[in-house]
Amino acid sequence: MNLRLPSGDVRVCWQPPDLPSSRSIGAWLPAILLFILTLCSCSGSQRGGYGYADNPPTNRTALVAWQEWTRFGRSTVVYGGHAGGYTNRSGLNEHSEPLSSRVGDYWGSCGHPEWNGNTGGRPWSGAFVSWVMQQSGASSFPTAGRHGQYLASLYDREYRGHSTAFLLHAPNEYAPKSGDLVCSGTAGASWRYASAAMAHRRIDNTASHCDVVTDVRGGFVQAVGGNVKSSVTMSLYPIDGRGHLAPAPGKLWMMVVENRST
Template sequence: MNIDRPFVDVRACWQPAGSRSSHGADGRLPAILPFVLVLLLASLLSGCGGGSSGSGGYADRPPSDRVALTAWQEWTRFGRSTVVYGGQAGGYVNRRGVSERSEPLSSKIGDYWGSCGHPSWNGRTSKPWSGAFVTWVMSHSDISAKEFPRDGRHGGYLATLYDRQRIGGRPAFVLHAPNEYSPRPGDLVCTGSAGPTWRHADSRTARRRIDHTASHCDIVTDVRGGFVQAVGGNVKDSVSMSLYPVDSRGRLRPVPGKTWFMVVEKRV
């Protein structure tokens, strides 16, 4: 298996005016953000500027988990697009990465789809590719098709994982409601068009709800500083890391504009 060595001393810094978003005309955090949130984000981004390579910025250390590392490397390869959630920083774009319509990411999306049997689809086909990204990461992390299905649709692979979990034994992946489990590197955090109503439904209804209401999953690469760091495809038209707030137990906090659907625990 081919795994590129990550550039461990690349830092993720607060971007200047060239990386503007709708949240601030000069590309910086809006002045209305609570001071405590500014301090927290500054701590997370403390790797910017001078200092040694071990200064602890959130982008400095590659994960040790193989699935998390594969996702982290793709995020690094395509510009480290970063989105911050929590409080009033809901969806603040700290850094923009390579666009899905630009090379080399556009062609690489064809590789993502290739892992699901559709190599002709790429970044210019306007097909949502976030599910294909997850499947590609799994397949390039020595996770077999028996352990994780080669399906480019989130609802498709989650429903199959649900079926395998119901069979019993030792499933490679276990589905949890967001309030039941604290995500770790290599796990999936997923949103949907509805909450975790599947959790206490009968099996037939639960499978249908999982298949039809799952909308997006990100791969957790780290948990620290009060945030889950999770990498996903087709986020802000790139491979992006989202920072989601967690509570004192490490459980996902509510995020405005997103509905937490499930957390998928990786046991392989």
């Protein structure tokens, strides 16, 4: 006995899930925006503000300083704001090799290759700046182991109209940029309005430290200097709304040296 089964087309259709209505999206929108803003804030706290730039600078002088900072382990100190001069990151010590010999290279640029990171009583921050300038091709920079010595020489050249490769500015007159020097000293910016002879003496006798600016962002000047925390260290100094150096703990700003050579 043959049975005939009824035949017919059977079709299976996929039904997409209900999409959220515009009203439900609107209810969730504030939470979504808050989440995005939180992510941005976290990223900014690591790479902006108190953070340093991971990308090497394009200015030649700044690049040489930045590379030495990396060689020494990227020691970092933050000044101003809520930081108050704390050590954000410790670097490698000047007394360990091969870094002690590297300090000897800095001294060699100033005519003292016999000194190195283990030579007592020889602060090498001035030699570091001189070496950086020499390596970056700033041939007109007067190499010297003391900051006051090369700054006074730069002042004399500018005063006599002999050179425009480096120009000296009071801290409230000029916004530092990559490749410039930011310098502190016990006489502050009083040299700016003194006679030429007096200005020379004040700069030579009272300049205490200079750093090479590698970047300016997030409300800070990022500047690399030698013999800071017994290493090559990047310091983050606050700036005001015009980009000028702002007061920083333990710093009396003397000048900003504009670097036009590189």
